[in-house]
Amino acid sequence: MAEAGVREGRQGFWGMALGRRVWGFMIVGFMIVGLVILGLFGQVAPAWGAIAQPDRVPLTVETLQQRLKTPLQLEGQAVLDLRRTRIDLRPDNAEFRTQFYALLRDRLTGSSTPLGIDLSYAQILGDFSMGELGGRSPLYADDPNLVYTENEQTQLKRDRRRIAQLSQLSQSLLLQAQPPNLQITVLRGILRLTQTRFEGNTSFANTFFLSGLEASGASFGQLSDWSEARFSQATSFAGALFRAKARFRNVIFFDRANFNQAQFQDDVTFQSGEFQATANFSKAQFLKAANLSRSQWDGNADFAQTEWQGLTEFDRSQFAKALFLAEATIAQPITFREVRFGQPVNLRGAALLSQVDFGDADFAPGAYLNVSALQFNPDEATILGNRGQIGTVISVPTLQGNETLLRNLVRNFRALEQIPDANHINYLTQKLHLRQLQRDLTGTNLNTATETALQRVGFSATQAGAIATARAQQRLRNTADVLRLDGIDLATYVKVRDRIVATDAQGGISWLSTASRWLLLSGLLLLTGFGTNGWLIFGVGLVAIALYALLFWVIDRVRRFHPQPILPPWDEALWIGIGNSVLALAGLSAIFRNAEYPWLTLLCLGMVTVPLPLLLTLRLYQKGRYHDQLTVSYFVEDGSLRQLRLLINRLPVIPKFPFFRDRYTPIPWDRRWNWLNYIDLSLNNLLRFGFNDIRLRDENLPGIISSLIWYQWSLGLLYIGLLLWTLSRTIPGVNLLIYFK
Numbered sequence: 001m002a003e004a005g006v007r008e009g010r011q012g013f014w015g016m017a018l019g020r021r022v023w024g025f026m027i028v029g030f031m032i033v034g035l036v037i038l039g040l041f042g043q044v045a046p047a048w049g050a051i052a053q054p055d056r057v058p059l060t061v062e063t064l065q066q067r068l069k070t071p072l073q074l075e076g077q078a079v080l081d082l083r084r085t086r087i088d089l090r091p092d093n094a095e096f097r098t099q100f101y102a103l104l105r106d107r108l109t110g111s112s113t114p115l116g117i118d119l120s121y122a123q124i125l126g127d128f129s130m131g132e133l134g135g136r137s138p139l140y141a142d143d144p145n146l147v148y149t150e151n152e153q154t155q156l157k158r159d160r161r162r163i164a165q166l167s168q169l170s171q172s173l174l175l176q177a178q179p180p181n182l183q184i185t186v187l188r189g190i191l192r193l194t195q196t197r198f199e200g201n202t203s204f205a206n207t208f209f210l211s212g213l214e215a216s217g218a219s220f221g222q223l224s225d226w227s228e229a230r231f232s233q234a235t236s237f238a239g240a241l242f243r244a245k246a247r248f249r250n251v252i253f254f255d256r257a258n259f260n261q262a263q264f265q266d267d268v269t270f271q272s273g274e275f276q277a278t279a280n281f282s283k284a285q286f287l288k289a290a291n292l293s294r295s296q297w298d299g300n301a302d303f304a305q306t307e308w309q310g311l312t313e314f315d316r317s318q319f320a321k322a323l324f325l326a327e328a329t330i331a332q333p334i335t336f337r338e339v340r341f342g343q344p345v346n347l348r349g350a351a352l353l354s355q356v357d358f359g360d361a362d363f364a365p366g367a368y369l370n371v372s373a374l375q376f377n378p379d380e381a382t383i384l385g386n387r388g389q390i391g392t393v394i395s396v397p398t399l400q401g402n403e404t405l406l407r408n409l410v411r412n413f414r415a416l417e418q419i420p421d422a423n424h425i426n427y428l429t430q431k432l433h434l435r436q437l438q439r440d441l442t443g444t445n446l447n448t449a450t451e452t453a454l455q456r457v458g459f460s461a462t463q464a465g466a467i468a469t470a471r472a473q474q475r476l477r478n479t480a481d482v483l484r485l486d487g488i489d490l491a492t493y494v495k496v497r498d499r500i501v502a503t504d505a506q507g508g509i510s511w512l513s514t515a516s517r518w519l520l521l522s523g524l525l526l527l528t529g530f531g532t533n534g535w536l537i538f539g540v541g542l543v544a545i546a547l548y549a550l551l552f553w554v555i556d557r558v559r560r561f562h563p564q565p566i567l568p569p570w571d572e573a574l575w576i577g578i579g580n581s582v583l584a585l586a587g588l589s590a591i592f593r594n595a596e597y598p599w600l601t602l603l604c605l606g607m608v609t610v611p612l613p614l615l616l617t618l619r620l621y622q623k624g625r626y627h628d629q630l631t632v633s634y635f636v637e638d639g640s641l642r643q644l645r646l647l648i649n650r651l652p653v654i655p656k657f658p659f660f661r662d663r664y665t666p667i668p669w670d671r672r673w674n675w676l677n678y679i680d681l682s683l684n685n686l687l688r689f690g691f692n693d694i695r696l697r698d699e700n701l702p703g704i705i706s707s708l709i710w711y712q713w714s715l716g717l718l719y720i721g722l723l724l725w726t727l728s729r730t731i732p733g734v735n736l737l738i739y740f741k
Helices: 002-041 061-068 090-110 151-175 403-415 419-442 450-459 461-473 479-484 492-497 508-528 534-557 570-594 598-609 611-623 659-663 672-687 702-729 734-738
Strands: 073-074 077-081 085-088 114-120 124-125 135-138 183-187 207-209 355-358 382-385 635-638 664-666 695-697
Touching: 061 090, 073 207, 077 090, 085 090, 085 151, 114 659, 207 403, 355 403, 382 403, 382 734, 403 419, 419 508, 419 702, 450 461, 479 492, 508 534, 508 702, 534 598, 534 611, 534 659, 570 598, 611 702, 635 672, 672 695, 672 702, 695 702
Parallel strands: 077 114, 085 124, 183 207, 355 382
Antiparallel strands: 073 077, 135 183, 635 664, 635 695
16 A cells, blocks of 8 residues: 555656646747747848848859850840849959950840840949940940941930030030040840849949839949939839939939839939939938939929938929829928929928928919928928918818918918918918808708718719718718718719718708808908908909099089989099099009909909999989089088098098088089099098098988998998908018017
């Protein structure tokens, strides 16, 4: 029994020890697996090594000779296969370097058909020079010793013709002699540099790539020089990494240029470069200074989602088509001085952290700056431009989501004392607000409209059903929420967004309140530019003064036609017509020069000033006038003083105290200059300003005439308020006193 107990104890002990050992092995195994995973995913691979690098074979003279004998056919093009090789061109390997360039150059120039070079996934040690590989051709004339295909000759002649024109221009302007017969390197076949790694300096300067270049994912460890290079076919540097300086000075891309996701870790220059087709730099990174001055962009320039960490210059460049900087990050100053924009500049969603300078930039008709959703803080960043111009080219499509941006833009221009630009942004803000109010009044409400109404707007039956189902669960907060629903794409949303709203149901009182705000805001925008246009409000005032001066002259001098006519002489009618025409033309000129919609401005002015006076005047002549003092003017003037007067507190009727009746005498009808009194009366009522204090008499006065005078006097109160408000926002000194006190 004792032995059995001991045996069982030993078995239990060894079982426990074995269990501990198994657990120990499992823990060690987990630790090893964790370390492996950490080693694989915890390290950040360099950009050029994002794709697994294949094993490279050291290139020798014998290997090179073998590969030169048997070109490959890749995508219909004959190329010399140097892929996955390690090419040592360092100074201590001078013999191989000499033979490398000699053998490769002889093979390329000795072929009757174009031959390309494929260096994909290769590693090149030491400096690499393209000038020692391609055939040399005169830059200004044909070379009879070199034979090109008809297509190649056409490409070379196109560039020579351009150079000849530039040379003639420079000679005529600078009186230079004929330039020397320079040489250019011509590579007839394609050059493939996919995932190629250059460890030393690279020089592709003065090279004409007749069949294109493919350098996706290439890495350039030292200086990379592409100055004066020409690319006849589509070129790709997508994902390329430039670790040191990169020079693309005076480069010409005749076809598409793709620098998508390229990274420039040091200074880069595209100065005086030409992009004759679309240029794609989307998601590229410029970590230091970038010089793109005097560059020419004939196609779209796509810099969307780019990152600019250094000083950037686009000075004196030309953009024939659109420039895209959407969602770009601008961390350092970027300049567009004297740049010509032929189409819109898209800054939608960009992050502006420093200064952007559009000084002396030229915007063609139809070109503007789309700054919708721009991330911009005026305390940290600044938008510069010519006073009175930069504000007019800034555009935002909707108010929703851009209120803060617009306020920041106003702060930016006020801090720069560019009051006209700040006022234009204010005007733009109110225009967008008016458009939003109009949609609230006339738009189809996504939260309350029937499916039939939604279909009339532009939704399909399926889409209308999806909207009805979604709003039954939760009301839509804004119109963009429909994009989250199945079956509604961006194209549909763009088609219907100006005709839909997403608000709560409006009652009658709420609708009337919105309508009154729309009406008031419309009048302010049309008549004063929402207090941002002093010349416009002066033009409106001149037209109103001329209109009412003529009206007062008519009701005072044209008393009746029968039984006994009481009419003015024809010369007085001529003078009042000429005087009012001059005033009206001056006002119309100011309106048409300053109003955005001059005809709507005149319509709004007419609706305020014409209907009621016209009805009262027609009623006056319909009733006829039969009272005492028919041959005496209805208007009297204060004859006690002759001076320029500011009549702010003046009422349009004479005081009741009898003593004042001796001071106020009827205006003379027998004077040739009497027509000036009616203009002065209109000035008194509307502007509270005039040479004489002219008012209504208090005896034998038809009530309709009194109503007309009081109506213009009431309009004068509104006009004076609008005028002072506008002047306070447009005169720089007064403006600064108000906004920076």
